[in-house]
Amino acid sequence: MIKVSNLSKHFGTKKAVNNVSFAVERGEVLGFLGPNGAGKSTTMRMITGFIPPTAGTISVGGHDMVEDPIPAKRLIGYLPENAPAYTDMTVLQFLGFAAELRGLSGEAKKRALSRAVEMCFLDTVLHQSVDTLSKGYRHRTCFAQSVIHDPDVLVLDEPTDGLDPNQKHEVRQLIKRMGEKKAIIFSTHILEEVEAACTRAIIIDRGQIVANGTPAELKARSETAGAISLRVLGVPAETVKARLNGITGAKKAAIVKDDPAFVWARVYPQAGGLRNGELARAVADVARQDGWKIEELHTEEGRLDEVFRSITLPDTAKGGQQA
Amino acid sequence: MSTSTRHIWTIAKRELVGFFASPVAYVFIVIYLLLTGFFTFMLGFFFERGEASLAAPFFFWHPWLYLFLVPAVGMRLWSEERRLGTIELLLTMPITPWQAIVGKFLASWLFLALALALTFPVVITVSYLGDPDMGAILTGYLGSFLVAGAYLAITSMTSALTRNQVISFILSVVVCFFLILCGWEPVTRPLASIEWIPNWVIRTVESFSVMTHYLSLQRGVIDSRDLIYFLSAMGFPLFCTGVILRGLRA
Numbered sequence A: 001m002i003k004v005s006n007l008s009k010h011f012g013t014k015k016a017v018n019n020v021s022f023a024v025e026r027g028e029v030l031g032f033l034g035p036n037g038a039g040k041s042t043t044m045r046m047i048t049g050f051i052p053p054t055a056g057t058i059s060v061g062g063h064d065m066v067e068d069p070i071p072a073k074r075l076i077g078y079l080p081e082n083a084p085a086y087t088d089m090t091v092l093q094f095l096g097f098a099a100e101l102r103g104l105s106g107e108a109k110k111r112a113l114s115r116a117v118e119m120c121f122l123d124t125v126l127h128q129s130v131d132t133l134s135k136g137y138r139h140r141t142c143f144a145q146s147v148i149h150d151p152d153v154l155v156l157d158e159p160t161d162g163l164d165p166n167q168k169h170e171v172r173q174l175i176k177r178m179g180e181k182k183a184i185i186f187s188t189h190i191l192e193e194v195e196a197a198c199t200r201a202i203i204i205d206r207g208q209i210v211a212n213g214t215p216a217e218l219k220a221r222s223e224t225a226g227a228i229s230l231r232v233l234g235v236p237a238e239t240v241k242a243r244l245n246g247i248t249g250a251k252k253a254a255i256v257k258d259d260p261a262f263v264w265a266r267v268y269p270q271a272g273g274l275r276n277g278e279l280a281r282a283v284a285d286v287a288r289q290d291g292w293k294i295e296e297l298h299t300e301e302g303r304l305d306e307v308f309r310s311i312t313l314p315d316t317a318k319g320g321q322q323a
Numbered sequence B: 001m002s003t004s005t006r007h008i009w010t011i012a013k014r015e016l017v018g019f020f021a022s023p024v025a026y027v028f029i030v031i032y033l034l035l036t037g038f039f040t041f042m043l044g045f046f047f048e049r050g051e052a053s054l055a056a057p058f059f060f061w062h063p064w065l066y067l068f069l070v071p072a073v074g075m076r077l078w079s080e081e082r083r084l085g086t087i088e089l090l091l092t093m094p095i096t097p098w099q100a101i102v103g104k105f106l107a108s109w110l111f112l113a114l115a116l117a118l119t120f121p122v123v124i125t126v127s128y129l130g131d132p133d134m135g136a137i138l139t140g141y142l143g144s145f146l147v148a149g150a151y152l153a154i155t156s157m158t159s160a161l162t163r164n165q166v167i168s169f170i171l172s173v174v175v176c177f178f179l180i181l182c183g184w185e186p187v188t189r190p191l192a193s194i195e196w197i198p199n200w201v202i203r204t205v206e207s208f209s210v211m212t213h214y215l216s217l218q219r220g221v222i223d224s225r226d227l228i229y230f231l232s233a234m235g236f237p238l239f240c241t242g243v244i245l246r247g248l249r250a
Helices: A040-047 A069-075 A091-101 A106-119 A135-147 A165-178 A191-197 A215-220 A237-245 A276-290 A304-312 A316-322 B003-021 B024-043 B059-074 B076-084 B086-090 B097-117 B120-129 B134-161 B165-181 B185-192 B199-207 B210-218 B224-249
Strands: A002-011 A014-024 A029-033 A055-060 A076-079 A153-157 A183-188 A200-205 A208-213 A228-233 A250-258 A262-269 A293-299
Touching: A002 A040, A014 A040, A014 A055, A014 A183, A014 A200, A014 A208, A029 A040, A029 A191, A040 A055, A040 A153, A040 A183, A055 A069, A069 A076, A076 A135, A091 A106, A091 A135, A091 B003, A106 A135, A135 A153, A135 A165, A153 A165, A165 A183, A165 A191, A183 A191, A191 A304, A200 A215, A200 A304, A208 A215, A208 A304, A215 A304, A228 A276, A237 A250, A237 A262, A237 A276, A262 A276, A276 A293, B003 B024, B003 B097, B024 B059, B024 B097, B024 B120, B059 B097, B059 B134, B059 B165, B059 B210, B076 B086, B076 B097, B076 B134, B076 B165, B076 B224, B097 B134, B097 B224, B120 B134, B134 B165, B134 B210, B134 B224, B165 B210, B185 B199, B210 B224
Parallel strands: A029 A183, A029 A200, A076 A153, A153 A183
Antiparallel strands: A002 A014, A002 A055, A200 A208, A228 A262, A228 A293, A250 A262
């Protein structure tokens, strides 16, 4: 549904987005990750046709966004950053306005309104002026605007920003549900959101894509992915480390925490060595031979924030100097 | 209705809803009517003149009144969109920027037309007291309406330039003031007496003024040149609005 090829946007000499390419199909929810100022919003603004790209092409549903913007825009629902809404209208007037611009009228408009209102839990504030809404409600009002025409493509810029934990959960579920039938792109810097709602994630840093894959694939790039963590009682840390280092097929063992009461250790897998289950069994064998009291033993899945930081951190200082 | 006119109407309707949702619209109308009344009867010596005409006591003041009132109506057109960020919503809708520009312009113009129409008691008064030339009154109203439109288009342009309404107001007052002065006799006459300025320069500058064209409509003459002037005085700033908006997004 969305195809972005070699997209670039320069503001003066600053390359906000630099040669970005990706595609999102129907049934996919793409999480857009990146530190602040990485170019997430700029990319979304180009996809929705708000700003023209410096170079590259955007095609939405087969329509080129630059050459043929109207049919392309028709397919998109867009929630801009900070969820802007006309403060001098009531919620109902605002949604009605959006529906009319989307070409809905009469019965169809009424149905669309009630569907969006129900979806975003706005029925209690329908006749309230947008001016007087709390941030969460205003956010949901703008969100309702983006889904009013049941679009095939949804572009959501930080859809959970400013919501309380319950609302965040609600919106994630909503995105996940809608993602079954639509192509969705949403940006966030909350990593758990990616795991909760995305089928695929892209990490973008200083205008460039630095990682692209399913949340599981990304997590697997984490250093701890596949490592075995264990908590042992009553054995000195040095002994634990030495014994675990002796396992063939493991990269190394490390002590995570040395507490008087227990030792927390981690065994990292070696590339081409023992696989998850085998490594766990090997560790368990060592423990049994030595009669360790094991309180906990599990395989690490890897952590997104670790991947995120390892990808985006090393160069942040350089980026700061450039700016 | 074609899609295009439907979009324009939707946007114009939203703009009007916005106007009337706040007290601004009502305050504006009341102030406008008070001021036109004050100018007509106190400064325009409507009764003392003893003639059944609206040109001198009533219409004469309109370009001056509009100088401040029209920018007050139009200053929020785009600057407010930019401040709220709703411009991002509006311009990612399946509409062309022109539909948005024209819709917003028409809504404000319609609002000004409503305010202007509410001055009808002055017409009733003058026709009760005497036997005025209704044709001249009609063209007077037309002229007044067109001047308001020209100022409004300029305000639309200046409001696209900034997200600050006050700046947009001041800029448009300055531009509109220039459009009055460059053809206003007390300014052009001394200029014409300076020898080294060729006459055609004065004439050209004069023809840019709303005053020359407004006055000819006051006389009850609808000249196609005046109409073309007003159409271009509205069209050009609106075109510039589009260019500015596109520049903003690039």
